Amino acid sequence: MDLTDTATLSGGTSDATGTITFTLYGPDPTPASNSEDDCAPANLVDTASADVNKGADGASYDSSPAITVNEPGTYHWVASYSGDNNNKGSESTCGADGENPVVIAPHISVVKSATDKTDEQVLRNGGTATWSIQVINDGDSNLSNVVVTDALAPGCARTSADIAGLALMKPAPDPSGTITYTCTLANVTASFTNTAVATGTPEVGGDVTAEDTSHVTVINPAISVSKTPHTQTVAFAGTVTFTIAVKNTGDATLTDVHVTDALAPGCARTKAEIPQLASMAPGDELSYSCTLANVTANFTNVAVAIGTPPVGGDVSANDSAAVTVGPPPPPVTHPAISIVKNPKSQTVTSGGTATFTITVTNTGDVALTDVTVTDPLSPNCNRTIGTLAPGASTSYTCTRPNVTASFNNVAVVTGKAGATTVTAQDTAPVTAKAKPFVPKKVVPKVVSHKRPKATG
Structure with missing residues (x-):
């Protein structure tokens, strides 16, 4: 700041000459x-002069x-008149009224920062930016009518109508010298650098101003x-193979990326299995193969990829893959049949009748059709049974009349299970014995005789 002084000479002659020396001291x-x-x-700063x-x-x-002068503070002028032939010299007193200019250095600062006190904040598209704005009177003069403007975030502008303390801010560290408030801007859809401008009016001179930026x-x-x-x-019961590809398609790094797969747990992956999933920069991608064994039913399989961005909730995506299972193979069956012909042995008199009990059982695990019993030596024992369920059995009796000779009787049963024919047989020997000899019964002839008469 440039300082000048004015001195008035009085009580001297009208034609006085000489020199006035102006000496500036300070700051006090x-x-x-x-x-x-x-x-x-x-404390002498410099001198100036004036010709009388x-x-x-x-x-x-x-x-x-x-x-x-470059330093604020209180300065003192002392004016010394040199005198001439007709006028004595004189000097003003240090600290005289009106000779003590005060040099002020008004200054204002503004700090605009994210709520974490950094100069940058990161938002999700459509999110709300929040700032802390601090206005400081860091000069040595009172500032009045302090205002804050913010072109890109109008909601951050403030006047004394909003904050009464802005009407007059004394130099800090006076409590009134620092004012802090928060403000927001909603629905931010693009990155930008935001500038807050603080302006205040000092006691003398023009307004002071300051600005600070904060990037979003x-x-x-x-x-x-x-x-x-x-x-x-x-x-049926086969193994399916999948290829899973994961890509960071956004513009922010994703951490703790993981894949879940409810119906194919073997396709799930975390950073423990694939370290690259710990952090994926924009554009990063990876793929892997996985399988699911013993698939016996149709299903639609869904893989879900999840990642954590720097701010906001997790992001996710999913993709599905349909699996169709072929028909199951026909079941393995074990067709079987048995036949029992009782009694296992019998003896009949030649010309007599042999009697049998025949029992047929389906001893397998599948139904049999066309079940038939044949018995060449005992045709009366032939039977058409038809269908026999697993575990089912049927019994019947039959005879062979006029057995005149011993024979080994064989009963054969057959049945079908699809294209398979099963058979079984059982024997029942029959012994024929000759009729016993029966001698002809002789009936004696009774001859009657008369008892002689007694004499004498």
């Missing part, structure tokens, strides 16, 4: 307290050149997953 190390050091030689050419009877003279980065995190083939057919 102890303003308003110790006057002894006000104009000490150690208008007399010394009420004439005023301005110092020249102006003295530039808008991210659009996204992830994709594909599970191929999207359709496949597998044999």
